[in-house]
Amino acid sequence: MWLSRTLSLRQRAERESAAADMGVTTIGGGSASVMTRGEQRDLEIFAPGGMVWQPKAGDTVLVVKGGTGGQEQCIVAASTAQSGPKDMAAGELFLYSCGKASIYLRKDGSIVIRGNAFTEGDWEMAGNLTLTGRVELNGPVTINGTLSINGKLIVNGEPYRPCYCG
Numbered sequence: 001m002w003l004s005r006t007l008s009l010r011q012r013a014e015r016e017s018a019a020a021d022m023g024v025t026t027i028g029g030g031s032a033s034v035m036t037r038g039e040q041r042d043l044e045i046f047a048p049g050g051m052v053w054q055p056k057a058g059d060t061v062l063v064v065k066g067g068t069g070g071q072e073q074c075i076v077a078a079s080t081a082q083s084g085p086k087d088m089a090a091g092e093l094f095l096y097s098c099g100k101a102s103i104y105l106r107k108d109g110s111i112v113i114r115g116n117a118f119t120e121g122d123w124e125m126a127g128n129l130t131l132t133g134r135v136e137l138n139g140p141v142t143i144n145g146t147l148s149i150n151g152k153l154i155v156n157g158e159p160y161r162p163c164y165c166g
Helices: 002-016
Strands: 020-027 032-035 039-045 060-066 072-078 093-096 102-105 111-114
Touching: 020 039, 032 060
Parallel strands: 039 072
Antiparallel strands: 020 032, 020 060, 032 039, 060 072, 093 102, 102 111
16 A cells, blocks of 8 residues: 555656756766756757757756656757857857857858868859968869969969960
């Protein structure tokens, strides 16, 4: 009798508890541990489709409870209040990593990329391209159309001097 009453009270408390909790990640990574009302270990991580995310230790995260009686829990989001640009407007998107790399999609249509960028595959660009700083091209380069150079052109380490030989 006592055992069944105790189990019944515990099950009712679990059903009546919040469907979501805020907590702090104690162990980061793909199956994180989070301290909410107690430490929950090996929680699955969920993110929007097409995005993979892993919280780091110390992140404030949202833990959602599901399943029969709310025993199954997972992490679905982290607090990002301190991470975004201060002037970020509604409708903008800021994607960042703990290594300071970021992609900022602004409502004016511009994209700001910070960090070292490496690409694979073919790129096709339309419109104007402005490069500031050192630009290094390795491999075959094809330019169709007009190439304007304002400044020096260095070829094989030497300043290029056109031949006006006649």
